[in-house]
């Protein structure tokens with residue numbers, strides 16, 4: 001039996017995700033990619049099937065998945081459509097601190113409606129000024145009365161921009177508060193002024209609507225703030241970060257698995273008119289397939305071990321969390337490159353989905369934590385320096 005089969009308690013949910021991916025996401029993946037169109041139909045299917053509440057406990061109407069199962073679900077969806085899986089991952093990572101930190105009002109207003117598939121969420125952290133240095137934000141909200149004025153909240157890349165109902169956004173709680181003093185809000189689209197500041201036309205993840213956005217107006221302390229004022233670093237980030245890292249890796253691994261499946265279909269189906277043989281019978285091609293499989297298995301073993309540590313102990317090694325993102329993205333870059341190579345001119349000419357997988361995989365190297373920043377941070381730790389800093 002494969003080490004990587006879902007365990008009996010995971011089978012139903014993972015199988016459901018695989019079937020939903022094949023039925024509702026895969027058939028429209030190339031179309032939404034070509035048209036850079038948000039996958040509305042895919043999200044309707046995810047909402048109807050109860051996936052919006054993937055990690056929300058059953059007592060609030062969710063599916064109550066543990067981290068391991070959530071990783072497997074997201075990986076299955078990414079095999080079918082990287083764009084939809086990335087938007088879904090952004091939803092789930094925004095929901096993670098929401099359901100775990102919500103007060104009574106937030107449970108009724110947000111957590112239960114999310115679980116019922118009525119509210120789509122996303123993450124709005126990165127800002128164009130600080131880019132891949134996502135631990136630094138310059139947007140701020142000013143405290144006034146029982147809420148905050150979103151004076152200058154400009155986020156540089158917001159996946160599902162305009163489509164999401166709730167935006168998980170850490171901002172400075174005051175302009176003078178200084179780096180690190182961030183407060184996390186769930187900004188409710190229906191209650192503020194918002195704008196999309198540029199269209200999305202990505203190289204990959206084209207259906208993601210990852211546009212810059214500006215938010216203005218007021219948010220309420222009780223309804224919209226998660227945790228305490230300036231509570232980002234101590235309270236919110238430790239809940240958000242592990243799940244965010246695992247699910248980035250899950251998307252990249254799923255993209256790589258999707259490309260692998262398509263490459264296998266191509267080499268076994270590609271018959272030569274002159275020899276009557278096919279690509280899969282050539283030993284050079286078999287070696288390429290083996291190389292891809294090894295890379296996939298290595299990454300899967302690492303990712304599942306980190307997810308298991310988080311489930312079993314309540315915490316995962318922060319270094320391993322960022323390392324598994326980089327490992328999964330490098331696997332996706334490597335596997336999609338080899339898949340395109342053995343897919344030949346037919347793949348280059350767009351006769352299958354390999355080009356889409358290759359372009360989607362490229363997003364991983366520039367999405368925070370970028371591959372460069374992971375290596376830099378790990379390297380600093382290895383030589384006894386704090387992972388963030390310049391000296």
Ligand SMILES: Cc1cc2nc3c(=O)[nH]c(=O)nc-3n(C[C@H](O)[C@H](O)[C@H](O)COP(=O)(O)OP(=O)(O)OC[C@H]3O[C@@H](n4cnc5c(N)ncnc54)[C@H](O)[C@@H]3O)c2cc1C
Nearest residue numbers: 123124125126131132157158159205210366367368370372
């Ligand atoms: C498809 C997509 C969707 C996204 N969705 C979201 C979202 O939903 N929410 C959100 O908050 N953000 C999102 N982002 C933003 C993302 O997380 C990054 O913040 C953003 O891509 C950084 O881009 P930049 O051009 O500012 O990078 P820069 O900071 O300008 O970096 C450019 C390159 O230089 C490298 N680099 C930087 N510093 C160093 C160094 N010291 N040593 C070596 N290399 C270095 C980086 O790794 C990167 O490759 C998304 C991005 C993409 C591409």
